Amino acid sequence: MKPARNRNVTVHDLGEFGLIRTLQSTIGRSETSVVVGIGDDCAVLRGNRPDSYLLYTCDPVVEGVHYRPRDPARKVGWKAMARNLSDIAAMGGLPRWAVVSIGLRRNTPVQWVKQLYTGLHAAAQRFHCQIVGGDTTHVKHEQFVVVTLIGEVEKSRLTLRSSAKIGDSVFVTGTLGGSLRGKHLTFIPRIDEARWLANHFPVHAMIDLSDGLSNDLQRLVDVSPRGTGFEIDAAEIPIARAAQGKLSAALNDGEDFELLFTIDPRHVTGLRQKWARKFRTKLTEIGRVVRSHHKVALIERDGSKTPLTPAGYDHFAKD
């Protein structure tokens, strides 16, 4: 896509990825306290400890976009917190402190807001994270909830999007697709799994799947070293029951909040065995990191190879 010189170019024309790239150049260079700025699941900051980093992330949840007006407020709160917890998980970290900004219509029942906070609090507490502040404003139309999290990660356990190595095996947790049928409001962020992985295995790259496998693989490729590609085996992709057997749903629906990670293949046998003893959550090897300029390829059941192009959710695409 060409740079937006024209005053009439809208965010819809650029799309979400294009917009983020444009904003990155507006914001400029990083100072030395910033290990990773825009472009991963969290920003990674040099705090004051020699052996750990601060993680920092925020994520908006908007009525009519991320939940329906009739969804229970407790679940909306759970989701708003859990999305952010999932970003901390993807870095191998632990959440510490949350602040919450909410926009409310004036005629919203206080009971609704209490339920929202009950959900926010429940998700935070489950992972020993504390809500320490926030602010409210009124809105006329769509209500929104923006959660910001600070987390921590030991330097040795930090897992970035950009660390995939050619030859790695690619894994996903859980099953993919059909999340909008319910899971998107009730999912358990994979913090326990991510911490266990970071503690027991030298995980290379990791990301949480929020915008669909096809989109999020593209994100990994975009920050990987030149010539790094992914081959994904269509037959191996774990399709969620809610996706009713549709591969396209597993590839593109989004809001799965599962982990995708890459690891040296010599750890695969040990990983499978130890994982099975530790977790009920499914763990599936879905492909490999390869030397390729084709970015992401889908290997069909008949062995044919097709490019897997990003077709997941784009906030500024047409409905």
Add this chain to the structure above:
Amino acid sequence: MKPARNRNVTVHDLGEFGLIRTLQSTIGRSETSVVVGIGDDCAVLRGNRPDSYLLYTCDPVVEGVHYRPRDPARKVGWKAMARNLSDIAAMGGLPRWAVVSIGLRRNTPVQWVKQLYTGLHAAAQRFHCQIVGGDTTHVKHEQFVVVTLIGEVEKSRLTLRSSAKIGDSVFVTGTLGGSLRGKHLTFIPRIDEARWLANHFPVHAMIDLSDGLSNDLQRLVDVSPRGTGFEIDAAEIPIARAAQGKLSAALNDGEDFELLFTIDPRHVTGLRQKWARKFRTKLTEIGRVVRSHHKVALIERDGSKTPLTPAGYDHFAKD
């Protein structure tokens, strides 16, 4: 106001203060890493340094509430960042890292978003703060910008809302009222002034004036020790030119983003002299902290005393 047991009670019925009190009890007790949770300008967190705290704050800016659709995007961005910087100033701290969540309509020109970021970045950079991440979503109606800031403050310089002492003199920076005529989009957060104060004088309580002097004094009283009250001299209140001589505007308009602080009266002479040499910004002694159950009293020009009741901006009050 009575507690909201009725399912039909709305956020409008409770008002902003009532809602915040309700939510505090939903969120529960603090763990030991939290020095100050909900109820000050920022949360204060025990980071990993023995001699300093982390500050943590977020603040939403909504189209039609905090700015008009026709306001320049650069100014909207400046305001969204500067409001948060003002909260860091009120704690005596320095800002470090920002994340930004924005909700955009799909037909918003990319140029508008770039200008928004130019404003966000300009305000951040002015105070050596860096934007390190964020997220965007689409909205159908009102656009919003939520900035979250992490700052730092030396333990010895932390200034809380709750530290007013009976006998203190009460000061405000700048002038008050009429901010909506323009200042609310272009104000300079008082970080330099607050740091200088914290470095040179033992400031007791401090707050930034965001919701009007009458509201924000009430906030100080609410967290002060029992029996602590404020007497404010009507004749001393510095009325901004934009308020056109109206005392009520200076008391209640809000969005002034000036500092209000209390200090032992024996420092008053030194403070006045040194301030005048250092800053062009006005500094005015407007009253004192007194032993009183009457909370906040306004001393009129004729010497009569009337209660100063909160009449500033309430997000959930009627328009």
